[in-house]
Each structure stands twice: as structure tokens, then as C-alpha cells.
Amino acid sequence: MKTIYLHHPITTDEWTxxxxxxxxxxxxxxxxxxxxxxxQAKQIAGQKGLQTAVLTFDP
Incomplete structure (x- = not known):
């Protein structure tokens, strides 16, 4: 697992x-x-051969 911290606007190619x-x-x-x-996201990603990501918010 890798954690990538994002801030608006997204400036890292690692994410996109x-x-x-x-x-x-x-x-x-x-x-x-x-x-x-x-x-469910993991299941859909597995069916499509894609990676799974989880994006949450920090108040």
C-alpha cells in the first residue's frame, strides 16, 4: 500500500x-x-484489471 497526500490542485503525476x-x-x-x-471498489477493479484507490477527507 502506498499513501499519496493530495492537495488542490493535483500536481503529482503519480496520481494521474x-x-x-x-x-x-x-x-x-x-x-x-x-x-x-x-x-465493491476492489471487486470492480479486479474485474477490469485496474488498481484500487481509496480517497478520504481530513476535516
Whole structure:
């Protein structure tokens, strides 16, 4: 796993040069609902041969 910190505007090619499936949300703890969202993103990515990404927000 790799953590990439993003700030607007996105200025790193590390983030934009690879197609991926992203789970996007305010994941304030990874409870069962959040796990289901991330699991579905991973499943879709696996079917398409893509990487999975999770984007959350820090207040």
C-alpha cells in the first residue's frame, strides 16, 4: 500500500498516470458500511484489471 497526500490542485503525476477504481468518501473509521464500499471498489477493479484507490477527507 502506498499513501499519496493530495492537495488542490493535483500536481503529482503519480496520481494521474494510472487508471484506477476509486472508493471516495469521508471514511471516519472503517466500519462495516465503509468496508462494503471499499470491497465493491476492489471487486470492480479486479474485474477490469485496474488498481484500487481509496480517497478520504481530513476535516
Amino acid at each position: 498516470d494510472i487508471n484506477k477504481v476509486m472508493a471516495l468518501g469521508f471514511f471516519d473509521g472503517v466500519h462495516l458500511g465503509h468496508q462494503a464500499v471499499i470491497k
